[in-house]
Amino acid sequence: MRYSEMHLPTAREIPSDAEVTSHQLMIRAGMIRKLTSGIYSYLPLGYRVIRKVEQIVREEMNRAGAQEVHLPMVQPVELWQESGRWIHYGKELLRFRDRHEREYCLGPTHEEVITDLIRNDIKTYRQLPRNLYQIQTKFRDEVRPRFGVMRCREFGMKDAYSYDADEAGAEKSYEKMFVAYNNIFNRCGLKFRPVEADSGSIGGKYSHEFMVMADSGEDAIVFCEKCAYAANLEKAEIGEPEKKNIAEKDWLSLESVHTPDACTIEEVSAFLKVKPQDIVKTLIYNADGKSCAVLIRGDQDVNEIKVKNYLGTAELELADEGMILKVTDAPRGFAGAVKINTRVIADYSVMNMINFVTGANKQDYHFKNVNIGRDFNVEAFIDLRVAQENDSCPRCGGKIKFARGIEVGHVFKLGTKYSKAMKAAFLDKDGQEKIMIMGCYGIGIGRTVAACIEQNFDENGIIWPMPLAPYQVIITPVNINEEEVMKASESIYASMLACGIEVILDDRDERAGVKFKDADLIGIPIRITVGQKNLAQGNIELKIRKTAENRLYPLQKIVEEVKALIDQELNPAA
């Protein structure tokens, strides 16, 4: 394409409302424009990159045996009532009515629609397994859209759904997707890692998130220094510590102390001159309307997802003043497990503590020398805390480290959550009607593009890896008014087009500096510079965006050199 004819509005200045690098660069490079909060238009350059990702996704999904479909974005209320999500999905689901006052929503995901499709057309085990996918626009009414296309409301997503006759089959389907996802993100040239994830309210046995490593990532992930264990922080397990023998003779006698206005761990620890590690924090939770006390060591934080999973509740939040008063007989800040009026669960961190401090369930009082077994009992010791750096690995005992990532893909083993609710059944070999077992698999297309930029940029702009580059080459005639220069440029351009290279000819009547800056900003991997001096020697200059490496080639050789370079970048293994 000739630059002079391209719709490629680049900007020198950083837009004031863009915070993260990828967002700033996507706007400056003329890839996207914001229409309104969380809703973006893709311009030609941006859309080309989107299509590159989509193509890689398509090829790998097809290779894994999935088949592409295209499902409606507007979905009727009935399906969502059937699955139960009309109530449970919450405000992220954008709902509206048509002229007949019938209710609909914009699809944030497609389990309902696809399960409806499948249940109507699949009757026998002979038709299983199936894996159908689509690449489509989703809408989720995010509370707070941010970071450009990274967390927006309208976005492109590849979503796949597998249906199997039995557990073993479902397992296999999951494995296939896991492999396909690794292939996809490898081909995109991304540094990523799959991590274990919480399967959340969608249910299901287990799930993995594919995280692109980036300091700007929204997700905290943990990984083991020694083994392959990696998990989302909210999922990161903590192994059960060894139970120490606590000698009852070491128990000191329980003591009530006056601690006026000392509510927080910091205040209590400062007031009583004890370490936070010697205090047991007692948090009162409201779990679906019922109270529950969670005990944890003072220097640790509760991982509410773990509490939620243990209790098996739909909703979990810290109790309000009223519930705390009911449970502890005291205002907030003085809760303790001694004579508390609710069930009590404790994190492993509390298991081996002796003579610790807790609230006394009385305003302005705490207990010292509290001991489990004598002063109160707990229902269970379980893993309830947020993992910390240098914790020991739950698999091998090695050290846990932290990193940040951007979630670009997610694979879920769904089980029968939707197929059961929506009666997606089939007739098995034995003539019995059985429920299909599902998996679902998502990839954020736009987010993958943004994540790629987060990993590949410098002070001059984007640095596309070859597989995602909107164009592979940009030809820069230093001065279009010099006849020889233009003649050579045109001829290289024509040859490149002829052998299928994706190339821009920067035929604008701009000074060289302007063209170089734009080429760098939009991140084209290979720049061909045609200038009078080198041309006089019969030479053409090739510059690699990523390394800033400069090479000279004879005019006759340049196209084949470029072609070879591109092929090598696209198939690094070969």
Add this chain to the structure above:
RNA sequence: CGGGGCGUAGCGCAGCUUGGUAGCGCGCCUGCUUUGGGAGCAGGAUGUCGCAGGUUCAAAUCCUGCCGCCCCGACCA
């Protein structure tokens, strides 16, 4: 939803405290010169100052309400 900030030319911003003919840089248009890392000179175009109401002789500026956008938090298949 709680807290904070912002809204003035396409983009980035000043002006607002103390009301009095709307400015700067970049970009854009014309001409000349220049031509290997965002050129120089000269000339030029572009604004319902987010919207609505109020105070005032007079409002970008003061007051009230609304809308939008961004950040932090809460939330997040």
